[in-house]
Amino acid sequence: MLRKIGTLNFIQQFKYGALTVTLPLYLISRGIDVGEIGLILSLLPLAFLLVRTISSVFADVMGVKPFFIANTVFHTITNLILLFAKTPLQFGLGKISEGSTDACFWAVDRTAIMERVHEKKYLTLMGVVRSFGAALGLIGAGLIIAYLSFEMVFAVLIGIGIVGILISLTLVNRGANMEKPDWKGLFAIRKRHLDFWHVSVAIVLVNVSFMLMFAFLLPVMMAIDLGMSYLEIAVMLTAFYVSVGMGGMLSVRMKMDESKLLFFQLMAIPMIVMLPFAGQYFSAVLLMAGFGFGVCFGLNEGMIGYLVEAGKKGVSSRVATLIAPTNLGAFVVFAGAGFALEAFGTEAMFVFSAVLLGGFVVLGKKIMDDFDGKKKKTIIEYRPHRGPVAQTGK
Numbered sequence: 001m002l003r004k005i006g007t008l009n010f011i012q013q014f015k016y017g018a019l020t021v022t023l024p025l026y027l028i029s030r031g032i033d034v035g036e037i038g039l040i041l042s043l044l045p046l047a048f049l050l051v052r053t054i055s056s057v058f059a060d061v062m063g064v065k066p067f068f069i070a071n072t073v074f075h076t077i078t079n080l081i082l083l084f085a086k087t088p089l090q091f092g093l094g095k096i097s098e099g100s101t102d103a104c105f106w107a108v109d110r111t112a113i114m115e116r117v118h119e120k121k122y123l124t125l126m127g128v129v130r131s132f133g134a135a136l137g138l139i140g141a142g143l144i145i146a147y148l149s150f151e152m153v154f155a156v157l158i159g160i161g162i163v164g165i166l167i168s169l170t171l172v173n174r175g176a177n178m179e180k181p182d183w184k185g186l187f188a189i190r191k192r193h194l195d196f197w198h199v200s201v202a203i204v205l206v207n208v209s210f211m212l213m214f215a216f217l218l219p220v221m222m223a224i225d226l227g228m229s230y231l232e233i234a235v236m237l238t239a240f241y242v243s244v245g246m247g248g249m250l251s252v253r254m255k256m257d258e259s260k261l262l263f264f265q266l267m268a269i270p271m272i273v274m275l276p277f278a279g280q281y282f283s284a285v286l287l288m289a290g291f292g293f294g295v296c297f298g299l300n301e302g303m304i305g306y307l308v309e310a311g312k313k314g315v316s317s318r319v320a321t322l323i324a325p326t327n328l329g330a331f332v333v334f335a336g337a338g339f340a341l342e343a344f345g346t347e348a349m350f351v352f353s354a355v356l357l358g359g360f361v362v363l364g365k366k367i368m369d370d371f372d373g374k375k376k377k378t379i380i381e382y383r384p385h386r387g388p389v390a391q392t393g394k
Contacts, residue, residue: 004167005112008068009126010133011164012105015075015157017137017241019098021234023082024219026150027091034220036088038338041216043092045330047099048106052327055107056320063173064108072168074101076161083154110304110319112174125252127301131245131294135238142234195367196322199303202363204326206296208333209356213272214240216337217353218286221276221346236283240290247294251302261295265361268292272354276347296360303367 027037059067078101081094113126141153214237222228222236247264254260271289278285304322341349 002113004171005109006126006129007167008072008105008164009109009130011075011160011167012071012102012109013130013133014137014140014160015079015101017134017237018141018153018157019082019137020134020215021138021219021237022141022145022150022153023091023095024216025145025223025230025233028220028223029150032088032091033338034224034341035338037220038216038334038336038341040088040092040095041337042331042334043095044099044102045211045327045334047096048103049324049327049331051100051103052107052320053324055104059108059111064112065168065171065173067104067108068112068168068171069165071101071104072161072164074098074104075164076158079154079157079161083151083158106323107320127297128245128248128252131241131248135241135245138234138241139238142231142238145234146229146231198363198367200322200325202303202360202367203300203323204329205356205360205363206293206300207326208329209272209353209360210293210297211330212333212337212356213350213353216334217341217346217349218275220341225276225346226282236286239283240286243287243290244294244297247291247296248298248301249294250291251295251298261299262361262365264292264295265299265364266292268296269354269358269361272357273351275350293357296357296364299364299368300360303364 024037024041027040032040055067055070074097078094078097081090081097085091085094109126140156144153144156218237218240219233222233228236250264251261268289268291271285271292274285275282275289304319337349340352
């Protein structure tokens with residue numbers, strides 16, 4: 001089953017990579033202004049938040065299989081909408097459908113992995129699979145746009161979505177460990193320990209920083225300010241995402257030892273600020289920023305792993321509560337990003353992205369110190385954790 005889950009992870013992020021490069025450029029080619037593009041993109045995290053919250057609660061009762069099926073079905077529907085969309089409203093509907101696609105996937109993906117292998121390192125390893133899936137989606141979409149058309153990208157993704165449906169239908173259903181939906185537990189905010197919310201805020205900081213830069217600032221800057229071709233943009237974004245995957249692999253090899261990885265995290269912050277000024281060194285700066293992001297994402301998955309124990313009840317809904325603030329933050333940032341870009345300029349927006357990542361590095365160090373046992377804290381109601389090295393031997 002792990003190979004099938006890995007294939008679905010690959011398909012999910014191939015779609016993500018392809019649409020990340022395709023949609024902003026397609027909207028620009030259709031004459032839609034930057035402010036409207038930001039608003040269209042903001043509909044995805046909003047839809048994700050609503051659907052993810054509901055899906056995760058029912059996933060604890062129904063198991064993971066129905067939601068992987070729903071993920072691949074929505075994947076196909078999303079690209080059908082985008083294939084025929086002409087107006088901002090129609091593209092907005094496509095982003096709402098894509099948000100539902102991602103919500104169904106993320107409602108159960110970590111649960112499916114942990115229920116299958118019971119080792120936290122596989123969360124980070126699956127993140128590497130997703131990184132390379134997105135990279136191939138990026139370069140594949142760029143080649144199709146350059147030599148065929150935008151519409152052909154959507155057509156190819158429809159075919160891949162159908163393959164995903166067939167794979168998801170063959171999965172073994174796992175993770176159904178509750179008899180009825182636990183809505184009260186989902187919203188029992190006061191019962192969450194402070195450590196839980198530290199991790200939640202850290203997730204907000206690293207993910208919003210990345211999404212803002214990768215899905216909006218980079219494509220728009222390379223197309224409008226740098227005048228790159230569609231294929232050049234796809235190549236740059238692909239190289240960036242490959243470097244993210246390499247950073248994630250380093251975090252695994254170093255057993256998520258935050259002290260050894262701190263340099264690479266800190267390196268990404270000035271690199272992000274330098275991107276609009278990099279000139280002929282743009283590629284090198286972009287790769288270093290991506291590598292630092294990858295290390296941060298590896299540590300981020302490790303943090304989540306401490307809060308997700310296989311075999312415990314309500315895993316999917318717990319992760320949904322943990323991630324919910326990220327989607328709300330992304331909605332707010334994307335909704336205002338286009339207008340902020342027009343008002344303050346590209347450079348200021350990259351600084352904002354760097355500040356968010358800097359906040360993650362600072363908070364992440366505190367979290368990993370706590371989870372390594374220096375304060376002997378109990379996470380939620382689970383037993384105390386003693387750090388990555390102690391856990392990998394089990």
